[in-house]
Amino acid sequence: MSFDQAAPPGVLIFSGSDPSGGAGMQADIPAVAALGAHPFTVPTVLTVQDNQNVFGVHPLPPELVRQQAQVLIDRFDIAAVKLGVLGSRANAEVVAELIAVLRARRPGLPVVFDPVLANNGGDALSLEEPVAALVPLFPLASVITPNRGEAERLCGGETAAERQAARLLARGCEHVLLKGGHGPAQDDVVNRLYGADGSRGSWRWPRLDGEFHGSGCTLAAAIAALLARGQPMAEAVAHAQRYCQRALAAAYALAPGQRFPNRIQPFLKEWA
Numbered sequence: 001m002s003f004d005q006a007a008p009p010g011v012l013i014f015s016g017s018d019p020s021g022g023a024g025m026q027a028d029i030p031a032v033a034a035l036g037a038h039p040f041t042v043p044t045v046l047t048v049q050d051n052q053n054v055f056g057v058h059p060l061p062p063e064l065v066r067q068q069a070q071v072l073i074d075r076f077d078i079a080a081v082k083l084g085v086l087g088s089r090a091n092a093e094v095v096a097e098l099i100a101v102l103r104a105r106r107p108g109l110p111v112v113f114d115p116v117l118a119n120n121g122g123d124a125l126s127l128e129e130p131v132a133a134l135v136p137l138f139p140l141a142s143v144i145t146p147n148r149g150e151a152e153r154l155c156g157g158e159t160a161a162e163r164q165a166a167r168l169l170a171r172g173c174e175h176v177l178l179k180g181g182h183g184p185a186q187d188d189v190v191n192r193l194y195g196a197d198g199s200r201g202s203w204r205w206p207r208l209d210g211e212f213h214g215s216g217c218t219l220a221a222a223i224a225a226l227l228a229r230g231q232p233m234a235e236a237v238a239h240a241q242r243y244c245q246r247a248l249a250a251a252y253a254l255a256p257g258q259r260f261p262n263r264i265q266p267f268l269k270e271w272a
Helices: 025-034 062-075 089-105 135-140 148-154 161-170 215-228 233-249 265-271
Strands: 010-017 038-049 054-059 080-083 111-113 175-178 188-195 200-206
Touching: 010 025, 010 062, 010 215, 025 038, 025 215, 025 233, 038 062, 038 089, 062 089, 080 089, 080 215, 089 135, 111 135, 111 215, 148 161, 161 175, 161 188, 188 233, 200 233, 215 233
Parallel strands: 010 038, 010 080, 080 111
Antiparallel strands: 038 054, 175 188, 188 200
């Protein structure tokens, strides 16, 4: 049997399942596919939620998380990993062990870490103290992508961007992308990238009206897809933001509350 040499690179996704289809794994899949990679998916948490509220969080057992990932790791080439909600410290530790296995095969494997602590409405997505549950993953992150609220919680209440980035880099993250979409309303959204090597990047985007379900998932998944395709970090972050902005601009409403990013249509318009 021969394999298609033009097959897309694989992105291994560890994330929660959102039955509304707007966030978590259901956001990751179309974003990764739209940007030319293949999504391999390992659900870590089952949620009960709609486009506005989370009503229940049910972490999967760590051994089930391991088994799901192991069959994929044994069978397929993994070009990048995307981390979302993990649900428990035990799940985070299993994922860290699996990443170590993958990096033994591919030392430069990119890992995009979206440290989701709550939905946009503020509902928690972990049954444990979420920051403590994430500790095993900081040293593995090629880039961590917190929004303002997440960065503040991860950094013990620190609000200054420079000091937040310094603290996250000190924990072992290779790059920190501080997102400016959440927080005080301003005309523009400013996202800032900090590298452990001293590199810096900044991007400014017009703030779009309303709220969106799964915007952070979309951006992190897009970065993972582009890193899997071999783009350098700053280039992948820049292109992923452009894609995400277009997905949000084309968002649609299925019910009152947060709108759903249109993760496929912007891609078709731009590159078809």
